[in-house]
Amino acid sequence: MPSFYHETQTVFGTHKNPVLQWIFTIDHKRIALLYMGVMFTLFFFAVSAAVTMRAELFFPGQQFLQPHTYNELFTFHGVTMIFLFIVPGIAAALGNFMLPLMIGARDLSFPRLNLLSWWLYILGVVTALSSLMTGNGFADTGWTFYAPYSIRTDAHVLSTLSAAFILGLSSILTGLNFVVTIHRLRAPGMDFFKMPLFVWGLYATAWIQVLATPVVGITLLLVILERTLGVGIFDPTKGGDPILYEHLFWIYSHPAVYLMILPGFGIISEVLPVFTRRTIFGYRSIAISSASIAGIGYLVWGHHMFTSGMSDLARIIFSLLTFLVAIPTGVKIFDWIATLYKGSIILATPMLWILGSIINFTVGGLTGLTLGAIGADIHLHDTYFVVAHFHYTILGGVVFMFIGGLHYWYPKITGKLYDEFRGRIAFGLMFVGFNLLWFPMFIAGFLGNPRRYFDYLPTFTPFHQVAGVGAVLVASGLLLVLYNFYRGLKEGKEAGANPWNGTTLEWHIPSPPPLENFSKIPYVDFDPYEYENGEPIVQFDENFRRVR
């Protein structure tokens, strides 16, 4: 059967030229791969920036970077990783590919809008990167663009801001597409509580994209107008209030971290049942906790601003709400651990990444509670402790989940198997390297090492040197993952439709899937993760009629 690599539909009909077939495709699977290609290219640029900073920090004092260049580097790292990589992230790449497959649909509700999202994303990427070459250098504001500095600095903030605005639009349209798809295109019989949990993650994410992104969009637009016309809304010399900027920025940017991680939580919930050969523990509680994380997460932004002169009452409320988010998150973690209990655990590569991510994320999450406590936060604010917490949740958490998901669905996407041994080595390098890289930063931060400086006091040298070694391991682990995927494409064994014995709908169609996925739409009257004696219970015949 010809797969989606062989035939496609484009927005202008048919093309002979394969490049045009790709860049104008309206097939959700191809668009997902387009996203993946660009995102991971940028990811490796941003990793290089991080490794460069780590090299500079290997010894105290100035080595080879000017302080200003260092500021530009961490802004580049932050902007690229956040806006270009992890915000579109799992949803735009794996979500785009898997959502229709998992709910038994032939595409998203609006395939052409999906292509438009990708083009807007590309426009955003080009706009962001253009400021590397034009103007007075890349923005040096950090990825947060705090006013009034972002209004005053000579650096080329304008194009970075415009890029973030355009990327926001792209993100909104993807979210809108997903919301409508999940509401309208589920296979007959599949009610909300029969959806795979990855779809629940995407659903919660999509609502955050739709509700929160416009807030940051208009806020960044106001900073753009501030710089170009001098409107004055965030400019204190004209009566504007920069604190309001911070509020509006974090109203988006805090929910944004949940937008990054909720699809990742979904991946965990997909991988665990398959590699423990049993149904997930507490399906409903995991599904509902995704929604409640998205809901409560919308109301906690103030904890980024405990030191901004907010009233005590406001701080206590935000602190309380922050603690509340930990409850649904904890529910999830307990559910996952309970799934492992008495399961037949298979330590395949995707499972290793997932287990690693649970460990890292637990550390990241608990230190988040430390930071959510007002007193501790005053001490830890703007130190490496915050940066370590963030990287434990996003790098050790989301990126691990992402890579785990890539391994898990690699056979479905490519039709090939990667090398299991290399996969495990890569995970080992990355897991050890990651903890070496970031754990010392908790201690350094606790002892008072501030973030975003190109230099530090000599007493902090050992921490930064251990971190430096960890950074090398992380980088080599990532390269090994990449190499493994590449070799898998070249010489991997044929995967077949269902190499992992998965239960969800995507494993019932050929790998790689054909154009429009399902020849016939199945009727789904069963729960997503049902095993009996280690075998999936539900089976279909070639017409997608259930036979068992």
Place this chain on the structure above:
Amino acid sequence: MEHEMAYDMQGKSYPVTDFKDDYSGEKFGFWVFLLTEAMMFGVLFLLFSVYFYRHSEIFAISSGELNIWLGGINTVILLLSTYTMGLASLMMRQNKIRTSAILVGVTALMAVVFLGIKGVEWSIDIHHGIYPGSGILDVMDKGKILFFGLYFVMTGLHGLHVIVGIALMCWVLLLIRFGGIRPEHTIVMKNVTLYWDFVHLIWIVLFPLFYMIGV
């Protein structure tokens, strides 16, 4: 074309939603889009309320400097135009295609008049040196800078939406001409009507906030 069905184990059939022709999906999608628009304007209203709270008196004085007659006429025009747009949608459903097209044209025309009046208002202000970043405005009271900053941003953004609306109506006219909108296939027209309702709704809130607090 026959409707596609999915079958369960007993052979009972259930209709499958066709993603290429899903009226409810397209309408729902547009409502979600309007929600994002509401969030965006919501931020501006939030900023307005914060600064209005801090500079109530100056805001009222500045509001008095706007021409309430021009703003009022514009409000009436916009109200009438949503009526004609809604009527156009209704006529289309009743198979009165020509009347419907004329009404869309009238709506677009009123939108152009709205922009014209808006342009006159802005040019009077700019002529007096009242615009963001002008030397005259920047030495005035801070409340005044903020009021006019917000005024230009919010009416500007609204004006942008009116321009988009005119473009959309021209597109609707083209679609009617070439059969893309037919009495049995009106989703684009429905959504444009919905959009125009939203644009006028924003103005209904903008108008009292900027023009009437100084009366």
